[in-house]
Amino acid sequence: MITYRPLDGAVAWARGHGWLELRARAVQPIPPLLDWCGQLSRAALERRGFTVQASEVDPALRDGVVSQRSGQHSAEVAARWAEYAAMSDDEAGTVFSMACAL
Numbered sequence: 001m002i003t004y005r006p007l008d009g010a011v012a013w014a015r016g017h018g019w020l021e022l023r024a025r026a027v028q029p030i031p032p033l034l035d036w037c038g039q040l041s042r043a044a045l046e047r048r049g050f051t052v053q054a055s056e057v058d059p060a061l062r063d064g065v066v067s068q069r070s071g072q073h074s075a076e077v078a079a080r081w082a083e084y085a086a087m088s089d090d091e092a093g094t095v096f097s098m099a100c101a102l
Contacts, residue, residue, distance in 0.1 A: 004044060011048055015102045022100045024050060027061065028092055032068055032080040037061065042096045050098040062093025 014022050027033055029041035042052065066089055071078035084092065 026096045032077050045098050050100040052096050053099050054097040055094050057090045058095040065089050065092045
């Protein structure tokens with residue numbers, strides 16, 4: 001899992017250097033998805049003051065969701081998705097464009 005220290009440092013640096021805004025892309029806070037794609041979660045960015053500006057289903061991310069859920073990555077990974085069974089593939093494969101006013 002990605003540590004949040006670099007993100008917190010980047011936000012602090014940008015504030016200290018007069019930046020007006022930071023932008024980032026994020027995914028749903030689903031541990032097996034985060035482990036696979038290496039992006040930050042929407043929840044992690046929201047805790048740091050980012051808000052969603054737009055969202056869209058990303059075809060490649062959605063394909064990753066489908067392959068993870070179906071066990072193509074491993075039975076263990078598929079089992080980790082059980083908690084998110086109510087979430088559609090499109091919802092899980094959504095990418096969020098986020099911004100933080102500084």
